[in-house]
Amino acid sequence: MKAPGFHGLTKKPQQTEIMDWKKFFIAFVAAFGFMFVFGFIWYGKLMQGAHMEVPALWRPEADFGSHFSWLVFGHIVMAVFLTLLCSKFVPAGGAGPCAHLGVLLALVYVGNDFITYAVQPLTMKILCGWIVGALIQFGVAAAIIGAIYKSASPATIQVPKS
Amino acid sequence: MKRFIIAFIAAFIFIFLWGWFYNGTLLKDVFAEAQTLFRPREEMMGLFHWIIIGQAGLALAFVMIYASGFAGGGIAAGVRLGIMLEILAIGARCAIYATQPFPAKLLVLISIGGFIEMIVTGVIVGAIYKPAAARTS
Numbered sequence: 001m002k003a004p005g006f007h008g009l010t011k012k013p014q015q016t017e018i019m020d021w022k023k024f025f026i027a028f029v030a031a032f033g034f035m036f037v038f039g040f041i042w043y044g045k046l047m048q049g050a051h052m053e054v055p056a057l058w059r060p061e062a063d064f065g066s067h068f069s070w071l072v073f074g075h076i077v078m079a080v081f082l083t084l085l086c087s088k089f090v091p092a093g094g095a096g097p098c099a100h101l102g103v104l105l106a107l108v109y110v111g112n113d114f115i116t117y118a119v120q121p122l123t124m125k126i127l128c129g130w131i132v133g134a135l136i137q138f139g140v141a142a143a144i145i146g147a148i149y150k151s152a153s154p155a156t157i158q159v160p161k162s
Numbered sequence: 163m164k165r166f167i168i169a170f171i172a173a174f175i176f177i178f179l180w181g182w183f184y185n186g187t188l189l190k191d192v193f194a195e196a197q198t199l200f201r202p203r204e205e206m207m208g209l210f211h212w213i214i215i216g217q218a219g220l221a222l223a224f225v226m227i228y229a230s231g232f233a234g235g236g237i238a239a240g241v242r243l244g245i246m247l248e249i250l251a252i253g254a255r256c257a258i259y260a261t262q263p264f265p266a267k268l269l270v271l272i273s274i275g276g277f278i279e280m281i282v283t284g285v286i287v288g289a290i291y292k293p294a295a296a297r298t299s
Contacts, residue, residue: 039257056199057262059260059262067260070256070257071261073256074254074255074260075257076253077252078253081249081250082250084246085246090231101227104230105250107219107223107226108247109251110219110223111217111219111220111221111222111223112251113216114213114215115181115216115220118206118210118216119200119206120201121201
């Protein structure tokens with residue numbers, strides 16, 4: 001199979017991309033902000049009714065409050081590594097190619113969601129909600145990163161003439 | 163295309179066997195400590211096809227991501243991809259830990275197994291899948 005490559009991913013062998021850490025940080029903050037707010041609205045509000053069909057699975061409100069820092073930390077980790085993946089493997093940036101990568105990454109989560117459905121007493125409604133949520137969350141977050149991040153101008157390595 | 167399919171099948175077989183050995187056998191007692199969060203065994207076996215579909219989806223997504231942006235880097239690129247995907251999964255696991263009363267020990271052990279799973283999957287996919295250009299050069 002021919003490697004299709006993301007648009008803008010193809011590298012010329014003589015060039016190396018330079019990480020633009022300022023844009024990287026802005027892209028990470030934007031991705032984190034979107035993922036956290038989307039997660040709160042989608043999983044916390046829109047899916048609250050579906051989640052409450054299996055109350056035994058979730059921490060009580062007070063217990064959730066004392067573990068809230070883990071939720072923030074988890075989203076930071078996801079945003080950092082999503083930004084890293086997009087910046088390393090779609091260095092030319094662009095919302096479309098990064099959204100493509102984001103959707104593929106979401107498919108990894110979808111696979112895990114299927115497995116979780118088999119082993120935990122989730123309802124089909126929760127499974128479908130998680131799948132749609134992962135696709136939107138990662139697709140849009142990666143598109144945001146792609147729209148913000150572009151590697152700095154490629155540095156051309158001088159090849160000495162022999 | 164042929165190597166893509168072989169890489170997918172090999173990755174899927176490994177993920178299936180590793181899942182059975184690590185989660186199904188080695189961690190059996192640790193999972194039992196959080197029994198209230200899981201389906202009864204008979205019910206789980208009735209939904210076993212969802213595990214197969216999930217693992218096949220995971221293997222397919224891995225090979226697709228590798229073929230799209232990592233191919234050509236060989237085994238090292240496969241391992242790098244595996245590590246990054248597992249760290250992303252650990253991020254999601256932290257969010258799960260905040261919302262579901264899993265014992266921390268269980269999530270740590272699942273993450274250790276996940277690292278091994280993703281690294282070996284990266285080795286397998288990186289060793290098998292080669293882009294057309296790399297094979298002809």
